[in-house]
Amino acid sequence: MTDKTTITLTINGRKHTIAVEPRRTLVDAIREDCGQTGTHIGCEHGVCGACTVIVNGEPVRSCLMFAVQADGKEIRTIEGLANGEVLHPMQQAFMDNHGLQCGFCTPGFLMLAVGVLEREPDISDDDLLDVLSSNLCRCTGYQNIIKSVRQAAVEMRK
Amino acid sequence: MTSPVSPHTTKGSAGDRLKWVGRAIRRVEDPVLVQGRGHFTADLPAAHWVRFVRSPVAAGTIKSITAPDGATVVTAADLVGVKPITPMLHKFEYRAVGQPVLADGQVRFVGEAVAAVVAASEEEAEDIVDLVELDIDETRPLVDSRDALQPDAPQIHGVAPGNVILKGQFKTEGFDAVWSSAARIVKIDARSHRQNATPMEARAAHAVCDPSSGRVTLTCTTQMPHLVRTAIADLLGMPESELRVIAPDVGGGFGQKMSLCTEYVLLVWLARKLRSSVAWTEDRRENLIASFHSRDQYVTLEAAFDADARLLALRTDIVSNVGAYSCFPTTSGVEPLMAMAEMPGPYDFRHYQCLARGVLTNTCTMAAYRGVSRPIITFTLERLMDKAAKAFAIDPVDIRRRNLISAFPYTSAMGLVYDDATYRETLEMAVKAVDMPAFRARQQAARAKGKYLGIGFATFSERTGYGSPAFAARGMEITPGWETVHITVDPSGFVEVRIGSSPHGQGLRTTLAQIVADEIGVPPEMIKVVHGDTDTAPYGWGTFASRSLVISGGASLIAARKVRAKLIKIASHMLEAAADDIVLEDGQAKVAGTDRTVTIARMAREIYTQTHRFKGELEPGLSESGTYDPPGTFSNACHVAMVELDPETGFVKVDRYLVAEDAGRIINPMIADGQVHGGVAQGIGNALLEEIVYDEGGGILTASLADYMPPTAHEIPAIELHHIETPSTESITKAKGLGEGGTIGPPAAVLNAINDALTPFGVEIDTIPATPQRIRAALRKAETAA
Numbered sequence: 001m002t003d004k005t006t007i008t009l010t011i012n013g014r015k016h017t018i019a020v021e022p023r024r025t026l027v028d029a030i031r032e033d034c035g036q037t038g039t040h041i042g043c044e045h046g047v048c049g050a051c052t053v054i055v056n057g058e059p060v061r062s063c064l065m066f067a068v069q070a071d072g073k074e075i076r077t078i079e080g081l082a083n084g085e086v087l088h089p090m091q092q093a094f095m096d097n098h099g100l101q102c103g104f105c106t107p108g109f110l111m112l113a114v115g116v117l118e119r120e121p122d123i124s125d126d127d128l129l130d131v132l133s134s135n136l137c138r139c140t141g142y143q144n145i146i147k148s149v150r151q152a153a154v155e156m157r158k
Numbered sequence: 159m160t161s162p163v164s165p166h167t168t169k170g171s172a173g174d175r176l177k178w179v180g181r182a183i184r185r186v187e188d189p190v191l192v193q194g195r196g197h198f199t200a201d202l203p204a205a206h207w208v209r210f211v212r213s214p215v216a217a218g219t220i221k222s223i224t225a226p227d228g229a230t231v232v233t234a235a236d237l238v239g240v241k242p243i244t245p246m247l248h249k250f251e252y253r254a255v256g257q258p259v260l261a262d263g264q265v266r267f268v269g270e271a272v273a274a275v276v277a278a279s280e281e282e283a284e285d286i287v288d289l290v291e292l293d294i295d296e297t298r299p300l301v302d303s304r305d306a307l308q309p310d311a312p313q314i315h316g317v318a319p320g321n322v323i324l325k326g327q328f329k330t331e332g333f334d335a336v337w338s339s340a341a342r343i344v345k346i347d348a349r350s351h352r353q354n355a356t357p358m359e360a361r362a363a364h365a366v367c368d369p370s371s372g373r374v375t376l377t378c379t380t381q382m383p384h385l386v387r388t389a390i391a392d393l394l395g396m397p398e399s400e401l402r403v404i405a406p407d408v409g410g411g412f413g414q415k416m417s418l419c420t421e422y423v424l425l426v427w428l429a430r431k432l433r434s435s436v437a438w439t440e441d442r443r444e445n446l447i448a449s450f451h452s453r454d455q456y457v458t459l460e461a462a463f464d465a466d467a468r469l470l471a472l473r474t475d476i477v478s479n480v481g482a483y484s485c486f487p488t489t490s491g492v493e494p495l496m497a498m499a500e501m502p503g504p505y506d507f508r509h510y511q512c513l514a515r516g517v518l519t520n521t522c523t524m525a526a527y528r529g530v531s532r533p534i535i536t537f538t539l540e541r542l543m544d545k546a547a548k549a550f551a552i553d554p555v556d557i558r559r560r561n562l563i564s565a566f567p568y569t570s571a572m573g574l575v576y577d578d579a580t581y582r583e584t585l586e587m588a589v590k591a592v593d594m595p596a597f598r599a600r601q602q603a604a605r606a607k608g609k610y611l612g613i614g615f616a617t618f619s620e621r622t623g624y625g626s627p628a629f630a631a632r633g634m635e636i637t638p639g640w641e642t643v644h645i646t647v648d649p650s651g652f653v654e655v656r657i658g659s660s661p662h663g664q665g666l667r668t669t670l671a672q673i674v675a676d677e678i679g680v681p682p683e684m685i686k687v688v689h690g691d692t693d694t695a696p697y698g699w700g701t702f703a704s705r706s707l708v709i710s711g712g713a714s715l716i717a718a719r720k721v722r723a724k725l726i727k728i729a730s731h732m733l734e735a736a737a738d739d740i741v742l743e744d745g746q747a748k749v750a751g752t753d754r755t756v757t758i759a760r761m762a763r764e765i766y767t768q769t770h771r772f773k774g775e776l777e778p779g780l781s782e783s784g785t786y787d788p789p790g791t792f793s794n795a796c797h798v799a800m801v802e803l804d805p806e807t808g809f810v811k812v813d814r815y816l817v818a819e820d821a822g823r824i825i826n827p828m829i830a831d832g833q834v835h836g837g838v839a840q841g842i843g844n845a846l847l848e849e850i851v852y853d854e855g856g857g858i859l860t861a862s863l864a865d866y867m868p869p870t871a872h873e874i875p876a877i878e879l880h881h882i883e884t885p886s887t888e889s890i891t892k893a894k895g896l897g898e899g900g901t902i903g904p905p906a907a908v909l910n911a912i913n914d915a916l917t918p919f920g921v922e923i924d925t926i927p928a929t930p931q932r933i934r935a936a937l938r939k940a941e942t943a944a
Contacts, residue, residue, distance in 0.1 A: 021281070037201035038194020040409070042358050043442040047863035050358060078194030091192040095184055098832045102663030103191030104359040104409025110192065133870035136863065138358050138410050139663050140832060141839030141900075142871040 007071035011036055012080025020067045026060075027051040029067035030077060038078040038107050042136070049135030052108040052115075053077050059115030078107035081114065089155035090114050090148070099148030101139030108135050113149045121157050125150070177743070178672040178682055179891075182828035185668045186682070196407040199362035199377050204437035208425065209283035211273040211290045212448060213265035216299035216520040216856025217312070220263055223273055224291040230276040231290060232428070234262035240427060241393045243418055245486040249633030251325045252491065253318040255518070257483035259393070259420045259427070265294060266314060266482035267520050268856050269448030274424055276436065299856035303456065303479035303517040314482065314518045323480055324491050326498045326514040330571055336471050336509045340462030344546040348538040349925040350905075352454035352479070352850040355527040356868050359409020360445035363422045364437040365429035374429050377404040381416040381660055382700030385636070387692050389418045389486055390426050401426065405690035408662030412840070413526035414450050415662070416702040417485040446866055447858045451850055452527035454479035455493065457538045459501070462509075467550040469561045471509035472539075472571075474501055478524070478531070480516040485525035487636035490516045493524060495632050497531035502570045503539050504581045504619045504794060505561045510571035520856045526702065528837065529901040533844055534926075536618045540906035541924055544614070544913065554910070555589055558617050576619060576792045577888045584796040584818040585617050587880050591816055592798050605918060610805060611813075612917075614910025616797040616903040622821075622895025623708025623888075624790030638699035640787035641706075643713040645674065645721050647780040649766040651745075651759025653678070653685040655717075658698010659710040660690050664897065665829040666706050670714045672825055673891060677718035678725060679742030680758055696783070704793070704895030707825060709786055711891045716784030724780060728761045731772055791888040793896055795819040797838075797903030803915040805937055808930030810846055810912055816878040817903070822886040822894035830896060831879055837900015838877050843869040844901070845908035849927050 004019040009026075011034055018033040025044075030036050030053065039062060042050030046064040053062045054076040081088045090110050093099065100106040109132070116123065116131045123131070128149060137145060190196055211223070211231075225231035242256030261272045273290060277283035300306040300314065306321040314321055363378040380386050383403040391398040408415065421438055428436045440449070455478045462471040476497045480490035494514035502510055547557040562581040569575050592613065601611045621628075626639025644656040655674055659666060666689070671682035689695050698710070722742060729747030730737045733754050741748045746755045762780050764771060769778040800814040817834055824830045847867040851859040860866040885892035905926045912933070913922050921940040925932055 023281075031201075032203075036194075037198075038196075040198065040359070041200065041439075042360075043863045045442065045862050045864065048358065048442075078192075082193055087189075087192065094192050095188040098185065098828045100188060100191055101665070101832060101836060102358070102410040103187070103196055103407065104198065104357075106191055107194045129871055133872040136358065136868055136870060138356055138412070138840070138868060139836045141835035141837070141877060142874050143835040143877055144832060146871060 005068055007068055009034060009067065009070055009075055010073065011075045011077055022066065022068055024067045025063050026065040026067045026070050027062035030062060036077050036079050040104055040107055042105065047136065049112060050105050050108040052112045052135065054111055054115045057119065059112045076111070078110060081110060088114065090152040093148040093152035093155065097144045097148040097151060099140065099144045105135060105137045109137065109145055113152065117153050117156050176676050178675040179825050181672070182826060183668065183672065183682065185665045185829065186671065187665060187667055198359060198407050198409060199364055199379050200439045202364040202377060202437060204364055204435040206276050206278065206432060206434060206436040207280045207283050208428065208436060208438040209275050209280065209287045210271040210421065211275065211287050211292065213261060213268060213270040213272050213294065215265060215294050215296050216268050218265050218294040218296040220261060220265060220272065221293040221295055226286060226289040229286045232260065232274040232276065234258055234260045237427065239395060243393065243420065243486050245484050245489040246635035247324060247489045247491050247633045248635060250491060250495065252489065253323050255315045255318060255323060255484050257420065259423045267522050268858060269444065269522060270482070271420060276428065299520040301519055301521060301852045301854065301856050303454070303477050303519055306517050306519045314520065318518055321518040323484060323516045323518050324494065326495055326512065328498060328572065329511040330509045333471060333509045333511050337462050337473070340470055341465040342463045342549060343460055344463065344542055344549055345460045346538055346542045346545060346924055348457045348459065348541060350453050350455045350534040351927060352451050353527065353844055353848050354446055354449070354451055354850055354866060355412035355414035356866070357410030357412055357414055360440040360442055361415070361419060361421065361449055362439040363425045364435065365425040366435035367429040367433050369433045372430065373400050373402065374426050375402045375404060376422065376426050377406055378422050379408050379415055380405045381411040381662060381702050383660055383690055383692050384658060384697050385487060385700060386418060386422060390423050393423050394427060403692045405660045411662050412528040413702060416700060417450055417525040442863060443861045446850070446861050448522055450485060450525035451481060451522045452524055453534060453844070454524065455531070455534050457534060459538050459542050461542055461546060463546060467546065467552055467557050467560055469505050469507040471507060472502060473511045476512070476514040478514070478516050479519050479521065481519060481521045481523040483523045485523055487634065487638065488526055489634065490524055491632055492526050493531045497535050499572055499574060500532060500621060501535045501539065502572055503536065504563055504617050506563045508571055521852060528840060529898040532618070532620065532898070532902045533841060533905045536616060536902050537905035537909055537926060540616045541909055544910050554615055555585070555594070558585055558615065562617060574621065577886055578884050579619065579792050579794040580820045580882045580884055581617055581794050583882055584794060584820055587818040587882070588796040588798045588816055591878070591880065597800065610803045610915040612801050612803060612911040612913065612915025614799045614907045614914055616906030616910065618795060618902055620704065620793040620899045620902055621790055622704035622793050623788055624705065625709065625787035628790050640785055641698050641709040641713045642696040642783060642785045643710060643717045644696050644781065644783050645717040647721060647758070647762045649763050651757070651762045653680060655685060655687045655714060656695050657687060657689045657710045658696045659706040660700040661706060662701065664701060664706060664833070665826065666710065669707055669825045669829060670711060673711050673714050674718045677715060678722050680745045684745070704897040707893055708791065708889045708891070708895050709788060711825070711893060712786035712788060712889060713784040715891055716786055717782045720782035720784065721780065724782070725758060725761060727776055728765055729756060732756050732761060732764065786890070789888055791822065791886040791894045793821040793894040793899050795899050795903055797907040799904065799907035799911040801908065801911040801915060803912060803933070805919065808933035808937065810928065810933065812842060812875050812908065815875050818880040819896070819899060820882040820884050821896035821899065822889060823883055823892035824881060825893055833896050834879055834900040835877050837898065838904055839869055839874045841901040841904025842874060842908060844926060845905040846927050846929070847873065849929070
């Protein structure tokens with residue numbers, strides 16, 4: 001299992017050309033080969049969503065995708081969410097509404113919510129709840145995550 | 159900035175002027191975390207990676223461990239001189255059971271680390287793990303604590319005959335006479351199945367040895383860095399000064415990260431041996447099978463009532479399955495002894511008898527999990543109160559009204575002193591908010607349509623912020639309790655607050671800054687709270703047991719008062735005014751009634767750099783310490799759950815959840831509400847979903863998050879919060895703790911609601927989690943009987 005393949009991952013607009021084993025997951029490649037450790041690993045079996053990133057516009061669980069499958073694709077991670085010093089409305093909303101406590105699941109929730117709202121800005125409250133129940137948080141009881149995402153949705157529609 | 163938060167009512171007068179305490183200011187922790195710039199243990203690179211070979215069997219004797227050629231595989235035989243983890247209690251017939259860092263001769267649970275593979279990458283180490291051959295002679299495993307108590311049960315540790323690791327017994331004088339005078343005895347046999355705290359960040363450790371000095375820095379996901387250092391230094395026989403422990407950003411703990419992990423000990427040993435860096439990141443399966451488990455108890459509780467449904471006495475038998483070893487530092491007494499001490503709950507009665515046993519089995523070791531035994535004993539006692547209400551044909555609310563404590567301070571039958579609280583007021587607040595007559599009407603109407611609604615109440619007390627006397631009462635060899643805080647105003651005028659607590663999501667850097675800000679008159683943004691590094695933080699016990707805001711908050715206030723006193727003296731010199739006339743606020747000292755001011759930054763600069771001006775009357779520098787070791791204070795709450803139960807599937811939906819809570823003075827309402835929200839969600843998970851399932855052979859059937867089901871946003875309804883603030887007389891900030899209360903109430907409230915919904919079927923369920931399978935089994939039994 002040591003034959004490596006050379007791939008190029010474009011993360012937040014920057015190209016990373018790396019050599020990975022075919023079995024390497026996208027999240028391991030993002031964290032270890034590209035040094036972007038803001039994306040977290042919570043379960044490695046696709047349940048918790050902590051590793052959610054946006055690949056070609058779609059939120060995906062990067063523990064369930066091989067790095068080689070993301071070759072040449074546009075990947076967005078938490079590190080690219082703010083515009084320089086200006087936070088994304090979703091980041092601001094999580095801070096305003098206490099949408100995080102330990103912060104471990106937060107990057108995954110932010111990328112999930114941003115990915116979905118960019119695709120579906122007028123998503124209904126019920127559908128939003130369905131989407132947010134894809135990821136797990138153990139600290140907040142989800143109350144303030146839901147509140148944060150709703151506030152950001154309003155901002156993002158402006 | 160203020161956030162919309164739940165309504166707060168202050169009972170009594172706070173009596174002092176507070177500018178920052180009580181405000182929902184944003185957390186200083188957040189900007190880094192929302193940008194993915196946090197530092198978590200698993201983010202660190204390492205030269206060597208470790209994966210563990212774990213026992214596939216629950217009990218047996220290791221015959222051989224065969225490693226593939228050329229692989230670096232460490233076993234117990236290599237760990238010469240490394241002591242086993244042997245926590246100690248000096249009471250309750252405790253048996254000192256040792257846990258080797260790697261299994262030594264025997265394996266005692268599925269998942270126990272037998273060997274450690276070291277390789278250049280995690281993947282390589284994992285591949286080698288698959289090639290290590292274990293030959294283990296299996297013996298009969300004990301999974302259920304009741305089986306372990308049978309006379310013919312194998313003995314898991316030689317030092318613990320009958321597999322009983324400790325036995326707590328208590329009986330009030332005159333108990334028997336009161337018991338026999340009772341008009342009615344009500345009984346419950348409650349069962350709480352095993353759970354896992356499941357922080358979103360599983361465990362991880364990274365140890366690096368400085369090759370020249372030999373000093374090791376261990377970065378790990380822990381709630382108690384200093385104690386990790388003390389423990390590992392003891393086990394490896396090294397000076398504490400040669401070990402630095404860092405708890406960086408920690409992704410939740412909930413108690414699971416307050417016990418010492420064998421894996422962390424091994425990492426330090428390896429770093430010293432390799433004179434290099436070595437890391438281990440647990441995967442979720444390991445966390446579910448081999449970290450720590452909790453809440454596996456059988457509780458039998460009987461209550462004696464007089465003819466007016468007034469509680470006279472409680473009698474209980476608690477069997478806590480503590481797993482294969484004893485956790486450090488609390489020992490496996492943490493659950494049974496907590497259950498024994500706090501079973502009397504919020505009710506007024508004088509007689510109590512208890513037998514609480516910790517029982518060893520071939521399962522993962524038990525350790526603290528948010529609320530410790532209180533979710534279970536509250537569920538048991540509150541189910542019993544509902545059963546008693548039914549037996550007396552009175553309303554569940556009425557039986558609570560008749561029995562709740564209302565005069566303070568109150569000394570429980572167990573001898574605990576309860577400070578001023580609002581058991582009755584929070585109950586009435588909740589009753590008013592839910593509108594019982596309207597609910598009962600809705601319930602009746604729904605039944606006619608084949609829909610089953612239920613309402614359940616839980617009233618409880620929550621002992622928080624307790625110092626060393628409370629831990630000493632358990633006879634712990636390691637007796638945590640106090641906290642120390644160092645505050646330095648440096649020559650720049652900025653304030654550094656170094657704390658021994660180790661927050662990991664609680665927002666303590668924000669709330670402690672609020673407390674200090676009020677005392678020394680600078681805004682919180684000028685105050686930096688520093689924690690989690692044994693090189694920079696004062697020795698302290700960490701963050702657990704709803705203690706940090708009360709104890710580190712109290713220590714912060716004590717230190718800040720000293721800083722304030724010195725600032726006033728400095729100002730008095732510089733402004734040539736009497737100390738009594740100096741006011742500290744908005745970053746300045748002012749002479750009351752004049753326009754003479756000096757900034758705190760200026761004063762700080764002068765006390766370091768112009769000390770000659772103070773003519774030897776003031777010592778140079780501006781640095782003070784405070785230590786606080788309080789007796790403990792009781793928070794309280796009433797929780798109400800409203801559920802809909804589908805009898806066809808056994809599915810329970812929580813429609814509405816309400817909390818009326820009193821945690822004393824609230825320092826930051828936004829953060830306080832967040833603690834309760836998160837606690838309630840865990841409690842609902844504990845009540846309905848979460849269960850570690852062992853098969854008869856001791857294998858775990860719930861080794862993924864798809865099987866062990868923490869709740870998602872779908873399972874948690876909007877949580878409605880109401881607060882009363884009764885300033886605590888036992889806490890100098892007047893705050894009580896509230897980290898665990900949210901988790902304590904839901905199993906009781908939800909199970910009472912389920913049983914209310916089940917009333918027409920004539921069945922009851924006294925087991926958590928109340929899964930659809932269990933509810934259907936109860937209904938099937940009723941159907942068969944009919």
